[in-house]
Amino acid sequence: MNSHGQLPPKARLLQAAAELLANSAGKPVSTRQITELAGVTAPTLYHHFGDKEGLFNAVIDAGFEEYVAGEHNFTPTGRPLVDVRQIWDNHLKFGLDNPQLYSVMFGNIRPESRPARVAEAEGFMEEMLEKAAAAGQLCVSPQEAARSILAANVGVTLMLIAEPAAERNFDLSDMTREAVISAVSSETELDAAGAPVGASSVVVAAIALNAALESSHPEQLSTTELKMFLEWLDRIAKTS
Amino acid sequence: MNSHGQLPPKARLLQAAAELLANSAGKPVSTRQITELAGVTAPTLYHHFGDKEGLFNAVIDAGFEEYVAGEHNFTPTGRPLVDVRQIWDNHLKFGLDNPQLYSVMFGNIRPESRPARVAEAEGFMEEMLEKAAAAGQLCVSPQEAARSILAANVGVTLMLIAEPAAERNFDLSDMTREAVISAVSSETELDAAGAPVGASSVVVAAIALNAALESSHPEQLSTTELKMFLEWLDRIAKTS
DNA sequence: TAGCACCTATAACATCGCTATATGAAGTGA
DNA sequence: TCACTTCATATAGCGATGTTATAGGTGCTA
Known part of the structure; x- marks a missing residue:
């Protein structure tokens, strides 16, 4: 009656559950439907999957x-x-x-x-x-x-x-x-000719941040911290 | 046993259903729970609301x-x-x-x-x-x-x-x-108070650099320098 | 062979949403 | 007052569900 004769019971349950869930549009699927289609009995389901939700999770x-x-x-x-x-x-x-x-x-x-x-x-x-x-x-x-x-x-x-x-x-x-x-997203769409940013993305980002910091200084860092930060940023930006 | 003795059965059912639905966090609510709390029997529910879903819809x-x-x-x-x-x-x-x-x-x-x-x-x-x-x-x-x-x-x-x-x-x-x-909306990006929406360019650049550093660590900084650098970067990125 | 996991089946339990049927109450017309 | 209708509720139970206690295989190891 079912078409999964050669598979082990656990796999047949998975397949039957997936099949029924996919086809029965909207309506709930019962464990009896699943076990019948899989050609096994109820305890087999609970042995392998714990409960109905466990089976569904396995299907997922x-x-x-x-x-x-x-x-x-x-x-x-x-x-x-x-x-x-x-x-x-x-x-x-x-x-x-x-x-x-x-x-x-x-x-x-x-x-x-x-x-x-x-x-x-x-x-x-x-x-x-x-x-x-x-x-x-x-x-x-x-x-x-x-x-x-x-x-x-x-x-x-x-x-x-x-x-x-x-x-x-x-x-x-x-x-x-x-x-x-x-x-x-921060920018407009990347244009068709826009070169994908590969290994140099750190440098690009560092340059961008450097430029942004020129016009607006954050209050989160003290002046000494900022000085050191900018120096390191400069070192990163000069890589290539 | 229930606290809705004076109301008519229909209203008691509504009240009981609402109460159980609100309190039973997550778990499904059965018609038997509802009718028991309302102090009526099953056919009363189906007489007034057709089925369980009808009752829930009425509650809604x-x-x-x-x-x-x-x-x-x-x-x-x-x-x-x-x-x-x-x-x-x-x-x-x-x-x-x-x-x-x-x-x-x-x-x-x-x-x-x-x-x-x-x-x-x-x-x-x-x-x-x-x-x-x-x-x-x-x-x-x-x-x-x-x-x-x-x-x-x-x-x-x-x-x-x-x-x-x-x-x-x-x-x-x-x-x-x-x-x-x-x-x-067709207007320019304004928040509820009328101020422009969006992070400052410094924050944008900081976030970009932070993400870029996740995948590629620069050789220009020592590990201790990098650690402190990332901490500051984090502080800047959290501005807004 | 004996023993021991593992896997599966028989048979049932408790609960679910729902209903066929019957009973009571309340109004209506004679 | 007496049927007669109508609405509202109750008794009892149906079929289906998710789940499980118990026991019977089946194959491997010693």
Whole structure:
């Protein structure tokens, strides 16, 4: 009756759960459905995964990471903010393709399991944003930027999941995405001919800071501290 | 045994449901709990509210609207975008005060019932944004703006609900709020008080340099020098 | 062979949302 | 006053859910 005869029970459970979660649009999936499709009985599920949520988390572990950042959907371009857009779109696509799974991950309360998943999603985002920050494209810390972008991404995804697939207007996603990205980025878009900032990014940033300090002196440092700071900054800026 | 003896059963059910939803942090609330606290039996619930979700919707109808836009929390200022900020903050506060109720409303999938609630919340936002549009402060349609702002608002609220109350950082809310508002508004970037938004260029440059140094350490400074340098850099970056 | 983990099945438990049916109360018209 | 209707509540139970106590294999090591 099931088509997973040759796999071990644990893998069959994972596969059955993923299949049912993906196909049953919206409606909850029961453990009995899962075990029946997998061709095992209930205790097998609880032996391997603890409880229903454990199984769902395992499905997510197996699928989410590769789906969002996997090779099929994402190849870094070297331009951080472009990659951030790609991460946003992949996140949205994952949510729309796996609405049930997505709501378990992001729409639920559970203060125990959710932060781990959220932190993972934040990780991708932050990784990219650190590169953006290194290139001087960020006006806030990568952590703050990642949290803000992810929050908006989740909100948009839940919003679009909730409305009928036929009426979905992706302008909402594009508009909100650009809003949060432009709010955390410090400069206008990097132009098409703009050279990617590689190993010299430290120097570039040091020069930029040096120039900025010319016109505005921070109150956080004493004059002696500032003098020494500027000297070191100068040493860094003269590298090449 | 219950404290709602004098009210009619329908009102007792509403009150019991609201009380249980507000207090049982995270865990689902059963119809049996509700009917027991209300001092009635199951069919009474289904007679008045159809099903469990109908009762929850009734609780929301009774509480959400007045909470978000009620007199106690909201008095229009006449400046539409200021009011939009107030709606955002009230929305967030409602979510944090009623996490269980909130997740039923916004974190769930149900494509049948959710859009109605969402549309209601969108209504408040759109109302204000139409005034903003009439005043020439919008660069997109009020509908689009309301959807984008609400989506971000929901995402931020779910994000903050999910993390322990002690660690909640409301900068996430403020930052994201200003991001989406400024993206839909046609005016130059001004905050609530009318001052330009954005960090100074010194801070921007400091953050960029800090991030750049994460991946590449310069050889021009000794480790002790670098340590002190990074500390000062951190102090500068935290200005604002 | 004996023993020992590991894995799985039988069978059931407690609870869930919900309802078929019946009973009481309250008004209405004769 | 007496049916008759209508609304509101209760009794009792259904089917489905997540979960588990118990026991039976299955294969490996000694």
